[in-house]
Amino acid sequence: MPNRLDDDEIDRRLPDDWEREGDEIVRVYTFDDYLDGVTFATQVAEVADEEFHHPEIRIRYDEVEVRLTSHEAGGITDADVRLAGLFDAER
Numbered sequence: 001m002p003n004r005l006d007d008d009e010i011d012r013r014l015p016d017d018w019e020r021e022g023d024e025i026v027r028v029y030t031f032d033d034y035l036d037g038v039t040f041a042t043q044v045a046e047v048a049d050e051e052f053h054h055p056e057i058r059i060r061y062d063e064v065e066v067r068l069t070s071h072e073a074g075g076i077t078d079a080d081v082r083l084a085g086l087f088d089a090e091r
């Protein structure tokens, strides 16, 4: 079981534009075109499936909200901050 990161580690490793909300990290990506957001969400889902670590993805008309937490560990782990960086690379 992966270890939860402590508060200092989370603050240090959280990528720019991501926020911490309790046991989750979240970023909202904005898009001019709804279908661009849908395409991005699909790219995020493909990365998540490859890494076997799955975010919550909410698709709105001009933004996509991505939330990460490690359910089994009950908090934020290395996988979450690492995946955040991988998702940003899809942008």
Ligand SMILES: C[C@H](O)[C@H](O)[C@H]1CNC2=NC(N)=NC(=O)C2=N1
Pocket (backbone or CB within 6 Å): 052, 053, 054, 055, 068, 069, 070, 071, 072, 073
């Ligand atoms: C059974 C459990 O869902 C799997 O081991 C994986 C799948 N994807 C996952 N995704 C996330 N975000 N957290 C997990 O703990 C997790 N576990």
